[in-house]
Amino acid sequence: QVQLVESGGGLVQAGGSLRLSCTASGRTFSNYRMGWFRQAPGKEREFVARITWNVGVTGYAESVKGRFFISRDNAKNTVYLQMNSLKPEDTAVYYCGAGPLRLAGDYDASYDYWGQGTQVTVSS
Numbered sequence: 001q002v003q004l005v006e007s008g009g010g011l012v013q014a015g016g017s018l019r020l021s022c023t024a025s026g027r028t029f030s031n032y033r034m035g036w037f038r039q040a041p042g043k044e045r046e047f048v049a050r051i052t053w054n055v056g057v058t059g060y061a062e063s064v065k066g067r068f069f070i071s072r073d074n075a076k077n078t079v080y081l082q083m084n085s086l087k088p089e090d091t092a093v094y095y096c097g098a099g100p101l102r103l104a105g106d107y108d109a110s111y112d113y114w115g116q117g118t119q120v121t122v123s124s
Contacts, residue, residue, distance in 0.1 A: 002026035002113045006096050009118030012086055016122070020081040022096030022115055029053045029098055033105045034079040036070065038092035038120075045095065049081060050105040059105060064090075086122045093117040 008020040022034065035050040049070040050059045058070050069082040079096060097111030104110050 002098070004096050004098060004113055004115035006094065006115040006118040009094060009120045011121045011123065014086060014088055014122055014124050016086050017082070017084045018086065018120060020083065020094055020096075020118060020120075022079045022081075024077045024079070024098060024113075029077070031101055032098050033101050033110075034070075034072065035097045035099065035105055035108075035111060036079075036081045036094060037097060037108055038090075038094045039117075040089075040092040043092075045108050047106045047108070048094070051079060052101060061106075083120070086120075088122045088124045091120060091122050093119050 003025050004022055006022050012018055030053055033050055033052050036048040037045045038048050039045040047061050048064055049068055051070045051072055067085045072079045095117045096115040098113040099111035
């Protein structure tokens with residue numbers, strides 16, 4: 001049974017930092033891409049960042065470039081999202097997903113597995 005478990009969310013003031021973690025289990029993810037998405041109240045889920053398990057190729061949404069950084073620890077089967085210079089508009093539930101490399105990584109329909117989400121709230 002595949003499981004993705006996120007952690008690290010919380011309440012932070014604008015300008016602060018948080019690090020999210022996503023630990024994967026239940027299958028081999030070597031041919032997969034891991035992605036972070038977020039969903040704010042009343043909005044659709046949107047792409048934030050992605051990384052390939054094998055060689056660590058990354059991609060980011062324009063809105064987070066230069067502020068958020070995705071990384072992975074293959075030995076721990078864990079993907080991280082370091083979020084710096086947080087803004088109130090970053091407030092959302094953040095989800096970790098796993099999807100095959102053959103599909104485009106910026107769309108949530110490309111991901112087979114999802115975590116339960118972790119809430120990030122940035123106060124002004």
